Amino acid sequence: MATLDQFVVNIRQLSTDGKFSDLAQTLSNPSIDHLSKNIQYIDSIIATFPLPDYSMCMLACLHAIAKAPNIPNFDAFLSQVDNFIQTSSAEQVQYLPQYLCEICHVITEQLRKENRARLGVPILYRAIELLRREPGQLLSIHSDLYQLCLLCQWFEPALTYLDADIVDINRENGKFDVKHLLLAYYYGGMIYACIKQFDRAGNFFENVITVPSQATSAIAIEAYKKYVLVKLISGSIPANPLPTYTSRTVQQTIGSVCGAQYTELFNIFNNQTLAQFDEFVNRHRDQYARDRNLGLIKQTRTAFICNSIQQLTKTFLTVSLKDLANRVQLQSTTEAERYLLDMIENEQIFASINKQDGMVIFHGSPEKFDANNMLAKLQDETEKRMQAEKQLR
Amino acid sequence: MNLSRNFESGSHNQQMDVQNIVSSSGDTNNNLSTSHSNGNSTASSYEGNYQVNVSATGFELDTITSSYTGLMRIYRLLYIADHCPALHNEALLASLKYIQETHFTSIYKQVLDELKKQNIPLPNDLDPNWYEKTQRGYTQKLEKLDTDLRNFRTNSIKDSIRRGHDDLGDHYLDAGDFFNAIRCYVRSRDYCVTPRHMITMCMNVIKASFYMQNWSNVLSYVSKAEQAIESLESTAKSSATTTTTTTTPIPTSSVVNPMEISTTNAMIASDAILASRLKVYAGIAELATKRYKLAARHFLGVSFEHCSNYFQDLISPQTLIQYVCLCSLATFERSELHRLIIMSPNMKQYLELEPSVRDILLKFYETSYSTCLALMSQIEPILALDQYLVPHLRTLYYEIRHRIIITYFLPYKNASMTIMATQLNTTLDDLEDELVNLIRLGKIKARIDSKNKILYVADTDQRWHAYQHALTITKQSEKITRALLLRSAIIKANLCVKDDSISSATRSPNNNNNMNVPRRHYVPTGQGNMMIDEGELSDDAAMN
Numbered sequence: 045m046a047t048l049d050q051f052v053v054n055i056r057q058l059s060t061d062g063k064f065s066d067l068a069q070t071l072s073n074p075s076i077d078h079l080s081k082n083i084q085y086i087d088s089i090i091a092t093f094p095l096p097d098y099s100m101c102m103l104a105c106l107h108a109i110a111k112a113p114n115i116p117n118f119d120a121f122l123s124q125v126d127n128f129i130q131t132s133s134a135e136q137v138q139y140l141p142q143y144l145c146e147i148c149h150v151i152t153e154q155l156r157k158e159n160r161a162r163l164g165v166p167i168l169y170r171a172i173e174l175l176r177r178e179p180g181q182l183l184s185i186h187s188d189l190y191q192l193c194l195l196c197q198w199f200e201p202a203l204t205y206l207d208a209d210i211v212d213i214n215r216e217n218g219k220f221d222v223k224h225l226l227l228a229y230y231y232g233g234m235i236y237a238c239i240k241q242f243d244r245a246g247n248f249f250e251n252v253i254t255v256p257s258q259a260t261s262a263i264a265i266e267a268y269k270k271y272v273l274v275k276l277i278s279g280s281i282p283a284n285p286l287p288t289y290t291s292r293t294v295q296q297t298i299g300s301v302c303g304a305q306y307t308e309l310f311n312i313f314n315n316q317t318l319a320q321f322d323e324f325v326n327r328h329r330d331q332y333a334r335d336r337n338l339g340l341i342k343q344t345r346t347a348f349i350c351n352s353i354q355q356l357t358k359t360f361l362t363v364s365l366k367d368l369a370n371r372v373q374l375q376s377t378t379e380a381e382r383y384l385l386d387m388i389e390n391e392q393i394f395a396s397i398n399k400q401d402g403m404v405i406f407h408g409s410p411e412k413f414d415a416n417n418m419l420a421k422l423q424d425e426t427e428k429r430m431q432a433e434k435q436l437r
Numbered sequence: 438m439n440l441s442r443n444f445e446s447g448s449h450n451q452q453m454d455v456q457n458i459v460s461s462s463g464d465t466n467n468n469l470s471t472s473h474s475n476g477n478s479t480a481s482s483y484e485g486n487y488q489v490n491v492s493a494t495g496f497e498l499d500t501i502t503s504s505y506t507g508l509m510r511i512y513r514l515l516y517i518a519d520h521c522p523a524l525h526n527e528a529l530l531a532s533l534k535y536i537q538e539t540h541f542t543s544i545y546k547q548v549l550d551e552l553k554k555q556n557i558p559l560p561n562d563l564d565p566n567w568y569e570k571t572q573r574g575y576t577q578k579l580e581k582l583d584t585d586l587r588n589f590r591t592n593s594i595k596d597s598i599r600r601g602h603d604d605l606g607d608h609y610l611d612a613g614d615f616f617n618a619i620r621c622y623v624r625s626r627d628y629c630v631t632p633r634h635m636i637t638m639c640m641n642v643i644k645a646s647f648y649m650q651n652w653s654n655v656l657s658y659v660s661k662a663e664q665a666i667e668s669l670e671s672t673a674k675s676s677a678t679t680t681t682t683t684t685t686p687i688p689t690s691s692v693v694n695p696m697e698i699s700t701t702n703a704m705i706a707s708d709a710i711l712a713s714r715l716k717v718y719a720g721i722a723e724l725a726t727k728r729y730k731l732a733a734r735h736f737l738g739v740s741f742e743h744c745s746n747y748f749q750d751l752i753s754p755q756t757l758i759q760y761v762c763l764c765s766l767a768t769f770e771r772s773e774l775h776r777l778i779i780m781s782p783n784m785k786q787y788l789e790l791e792p793s794v795r796d797i798l799l800k801f802y803e804t805s806y807s808t809c810l811a812l813m814s815q816i817e818p819i820l821a822l823d824q825y826l827v828p829h830l831r832t833l834y835y836e837i838r839h840r841i842i843i844t845y846f847l848p849y850k851n852a853s854m855t856i857m858a859t860q861l862n863t864t865l866d867d868l869e870d871e872l873v874n875l876i877r878l879g880k881i882k883a884r885i886d887s888k889n890k891i892l893y894v895a896d897t898d899q900r901w902h903a904y905q906h907a908l909t910i911t912k913q914s915e916k917i918t919r920a921l922l923l924r925s926a927i928i929k930a931n932l933c934v935k936d937d938s939i940s941s942a943t944r945s946p947n948n949n950n951n952m953n954v955p956r957r958h959y960v961p962t963g964q965g966n967m968m969i970d971e972g973e974l975s976d977d978a979a980m981n
Contacts, residue, residue: 182926211922213930222932247916251923257934264934289924359876363887371873403888409901418904425911429918 052089059098068139071104090124099132100140107143110150118154122163125151129170141175142219145184152188161195168192169201180211184224190231199235206232211435226252226263233270237340242278246271253298254290260297266335268298272306273340276313277347279392305331313348318373321348349374349383350392357393357406365402377402489521489821496819498527504753508613508648511535511544516824526557534560537567540575540612575612582608599628599638606641615649632672635665636711643718655722659715666708666715673704713743717752721825724760729833733764737777741786758787759820762794766801767836771844774802806841806860813837842871843880846892854890865890 058067086105093102106125115121125147137144148171155164168189175183186205193202214220233248249271253264299307305328312321325332325341332341352372356363363371369380384404387393394407501513511532518528529552536545545568552559564570586601602625609618622641629635639662646654720735736757744754765778778784779802788795793816800809813834820826841861846852858868872892875881882895 209919209922211926213926213932215930220930220932222934225927225932226934243912247920251920254920254924255927255932255934259934261934355877359873359885361884361886361893362889363885367887401888408898422904422907422911425908425915429911429914435922 048085052092055101055104056092056098059101064100064136064139067100071100071140072143099128099136102128102132103137103140103143107140107147110147115150115154122151122167126167126170129167129174132174134174137174138177141183141214142216144171144175145216145219148185148188152192155192156195159195161192162198164192165189165196165198165201172205176214178212179208182210182213182225182228184216184220184228187224187227187231190228190235194231194234194238197238199239202232202235203239206235222255223261223263226255226261226267230263230267233267233274237270237274242274246274246278249274253294257291257294260294264294265298265301269302269306269335269337270340272302272309273337273344276309276344277340279347279351304328309344313351318348318352321345346383350387353383353387354393357395360406362403362405365397365404368404487520487821489818490523491521491818491822492523496524496822498524498531500753500755502531504755505749507750508539508541508610509750509752511539511541512648512824515544515548517822521822526555529557530560537564540571540608542568542571542575543613545571575608578608579605595628595630599625599634602628603637603641606645610641610645610648615645618645619649619651619654632665632669636662636669639665640711640714643715647718647721650725652722652725655718656726659719659722662715663712666712670705670708673708709740710743710747713739714748714751717744717748717757720760721752724764724825724829727829727832729764729829729836730768733761733768736761736764737781737784741783744787754787755791756823758784758791758794759816759823760826761787762798763820763826763830763833763837766798767833767840771802774798801837801841804845806845807862810838810841810862838871839875839880842875846881846883849892849894851891851893854885854892857892 055067055070058064058070086109090102090105093105106121106128109115109121148168151164151167155161168185172183172185172189175185189205190202193199213225229248229252233245233252236242236245236248249267252267253271255264257264308324312324316324322345325345329338332338349372353368356368356371365377365380368384369375369377372380374380374383381397384393384395384397388395394409396405396407397403398405498514498517501517502510505513514528514532514535518525518532521528529548533545533548533552536548549568582601582605586598586605589597589601602621606618606621606625609615609621619642622638622645625641626635626638629638639658643655643658643662646652646658716735716738720732720739723729723732723735739757741754744752744757761778761784765774769777778798788798793812797809797812797816800806800812817830817834820830838861842857845857845860854865854868854872858865861868863871869885869887869890872881872883872885876883876885882897884893884895885891886893
């Protein structure tokens with residue numbers, strides 16, 4: 045007890061003196077980890093630290109509670125943490141980022157188990173706000189936030205962070221694990237897939253796969269599977285499935301584990317008929333179900349049909365609905381018409397249907413690139429790219 | 438029973454290719470093979486034990502027996518026996534007669550068994566003991582040659598050793614043991630001194646490899662032989678000039694010199710024959726390996742008199758022109774066709790022999806495609822009896838058809854598909870399928886108006902494409918820049934997926950499968966532990 049009191053007085057002193065780096069060192073020194081040893085008194089200790097002056101000490105206490113084997117009153121703890129985040133001083137907290145991150149991990153874990161993800165989202169949101177030094181910085185809290193958002197299907201908080209480009213990663217005093225990076229992008233990709241922005245989802249999954257690695261992580265494999273499906277749905281089938289800077293081990297593992305079921309899909313997409321596609325999917329249905337990708341598979345099927353129809357636009361000027369249905373192997377002309385209408389609305393193809401004689405006429409794209417705004421848009425994009433490249437240097 | 442088993446097994450791989458080509462070009466449409474022009478009785482691709490009906494074509498076995506000799510004749514007869522039911526018995530009996538002139542005992546036995554099985558009456562002068570006699574003779578001669586060779590080796594006279602090997606190789610060849618034959622011939626290579634020895638050795642190896650259908654071997658030795666002939670020619674030329682220079686001062690020795698010159702002339706002539714022969718071998722090898730344009734070019738270099746007089750054990754002029762016709766129609770441009778075949782005096786002589794082939798070529802050139810195609814389907818049964826051509830027959834026919842369609846459409850901006858269909862002897866639907874296929878393969882740049890059945894030239898709006906391309910590029914560069922920024926951040930933070938446990942040989946692949954809790958992927962050990970809990974992630978519902 046005496047040592048504890050002494051310790052508390054010590055850190056109090058350091059705090060008031062403003063010697064934050066010393067304080068940080070003292071607090072994170074595991075050999076004098078009095079706080080975790082004396083958990084039972086922690087509540088009284090916390091009461092002695094008013095915020096925002098004693099943010100660090102408070103943080104250390106909260107961290108000690110979080111690391112304890114079981115948290116007695118989780119909701120109270122949550123509200124404590126929330127309170128802390130809202131009222132602490134960012135400057136002090138910056139010294140001990142890993143504590144905050146670990147607290148967030150613990151919270152996420154707990155909420156996930158209890159199925160109350162929605163509670164944690166605002167807390168984590170504010171935590172990121174507090175901790176990151178610039179908009180382009182990635183923290184391990186990001187992966188937690190995305191996970192909770194996925195769990196409760198509430199995407200807006202995540203999107204604000206997802207849309208920002210990451211240019212830096214907060215090392216969190218060495219505690220930032222590469223797992224968090226992988227998870228952040230994996231969950232991010234899934235969120236984008238949920239809101240149907242498949243392009244960006246594909247990019248995110250690709251980022252997971254291309255993280256430098258000497259060993260393959262299961263996250264990367266899952267990411268690859270979703271990557272394949274998302275790429276097919278978004279309709280852009282790359283010539284080279286993976287960028288060349290994917291590490292060797294990852295490529296090999298991917299080839300051996302998911303080659304047959306997923307990479308094959310690329311070939312099927314290009315060369316085969318719908319019937320063959322269905323047969324292939326049925327054969328591997330179990331695998332897809334195990335990976336919980338069935339929803340994506342269904343969307344891939346739609347994309348396949350759209351792809352076939354688009355190929356037909358290149359070869360035909362007009363075609364009868366019946367013929368179209370035959371060539372794409374759809375069940376009936378009504379189904380074909382339905383797909384056509386969808387695609388026309390989404391501006392994937394340009395066509396008109398003549399119901400009188402059941403003909404579909406394919407037009408060229410009406411986009412003439414004449415308008416001013418088109419030129420302006422092009423110019424805009426080019427400028428943005430040049431800026432980004434400057435940043436890269 | 439497949440007597441010509443050699444060719445079946447060798448050509449099987451090639452059959453698969455044909456089948457694959459046929460089915461892959463079908464794509465999302467009906468299989469092209471079913472839309473064959475006039476519903477020919479032969480199957481879509483010639484594989485296995487197909488049967489050909491040659492009654493309509495007036496094909497006679499005599500053409501084979503008279504134009505060929507040696508092993509080639511036997512093989513061709515056996516192939517016909519396998520695949521043409523009408524000529525089956527005749528061919529078998531004829532082949533039996535010729536087999537008896539060789540030591541080819543294994544084939545003899547097969548043919549005899551086949552004849553007995555089908556109760557065909559054997560010719561009266563058949564020697565029942567031929568088999569044993571020949572076997573004995575074969576082994577005796579083999580021993581003799583072996584001992585001879587050993588004697589030569591002990592005497593270590595290079596030339597006799599070489600000739601000994603050659604003789605042994607010839608003997609094996611006669612008995613149909615091609616593998617050993619090649620072995621012997623290749624052994625004789627070490628004892629070759631002059632280019633002429635080299636040439637003989639090459640020719641022998643080529644012959645044996647040819648029967649074994651080892652095409653790469655054939656081609657490599659052909660090039661070796663050609664090099665040897667060139668060096669021979671240069672030495673011959675220099676010796677010829679020296680002899681001519683020595684004639685002038687001494688008139689009395691002019692009697693001697695014409696003989697020398699004539700011998701050198703004879704040698705040059707025989708070298709020319711050799712060169713032609715090599716071209717034939719090369720041509721057939723290229724044909725077998727599907728390089729049709731090269732094959733045609735090789736065949737074009739074969740002079741007519743060589744072919745008709747000296748090559749009976751290899752190819753007849755009729756067959757040659759058939760090969761030339763098909764290969765060139767499938768691969769040559771119109772100008773090449775005109776210059777190299779129709780106008781060439783050499784080829785004219787061949788064409789005289791085979792009027793149907795000549796007609797096909799001429800009709801193609803004057804764009805009467807329907808007659809051309811009709812003629813082609815007429816001679817198809819005959820071609821189906823040629824073992825070197827059969828694996829490629831389908832491909833070549835399709836190629837020619839495609840070429841016809843492409844050439845036909847070249848001058849038009851829009852063409853009526855009904856007229857095209859009559860020209861090409863197909864129905865409108867089949868034609869449409871074929872066209873879709875060709876467009877998808879990129880061979881025609883056109884679009885189909887299915888309502889009015891017109892084929893339009895595809896107009897590509899370059900400007901639109903350029904702008905579209907620009908937009909795509911911006912998107913791509915955005916993605917790449919972002920990825921690179923992230924990557925530089927990762928590297929700056931020194932992050933890497935690592936496995937810190939020592940025995941890390943098999944990590945992640947196994948762990949997706951052994952799961953205690955069904956939805957937990959656990960990769961064990963080390964600081965780099967990757968625990969994912971996909972448990973509560975309801976991505977399935979979300980992605981719908």
